[in-house]
Amino acid sequence: MILISNLPAIAEKARAAQSVLDVGGGRHPLNLATHVMDLRPFAEAGSHGSLDPSHERRFCADTWIVHDACVAPWPFADKAFDFAFCSHLLEDVRDPIAVCKELIRVSKAGYIETPSREREIFSKARGFGLLTALGMMPELGFNHHRWFVEIDGGHVRFTAKDQRLYQKRDRYITRFDLGRKMTERESGAFLFWEGSFTCEESFVDDAGESLSVYRAKALARLKTSTPM
16 A cells, blocks of 8 residues: 555544445455455465554454455445445456446445556656666556556546557656656545545557657646645
């Protein structure tokens, strides 16, 4: 989870809820969740630690559900949960729209978080130009992710990542370009939602020109923002 600064607000909402679903947090779960749904078995619960180790676990083997989040419907009734937590899953899965629809169906409110689209086109490596010239191009964003994610108000947009297109020089941002590392807040996209939110899937044009346009606007926005 990138946005550690959001954990107090997440914990406050989770503590106030009688039923809390953590979707996809198996190896790094939210202890305040009463239920966890993940592809991994309960035996692997918290193998990478918990997000909120100061809180006692509320979930147990009986409330741990092994299920593919992309397969709808999930094994829960409509609005079964007061709060749903889904952190750093949507950018990875094959069908994030299906996951979002099920989150809305099974929960009254929730929190979603992903890396920001800006972070997905950023390299924090020093000496990027030299490394690239030597044939050792540093990683841009997180190469294993399937989607760029943008959250605007209560709307979430997923754009499929095409490695062949977005790794051209006018389509990514280096530490030299920005003059600094990205901050935690710039690196994450998040939404606290109640009732519902909207989502869509979009595509990059065949030539990838929209990636160049996005990079120019993102860099200008980052340069004029005040790091926090």
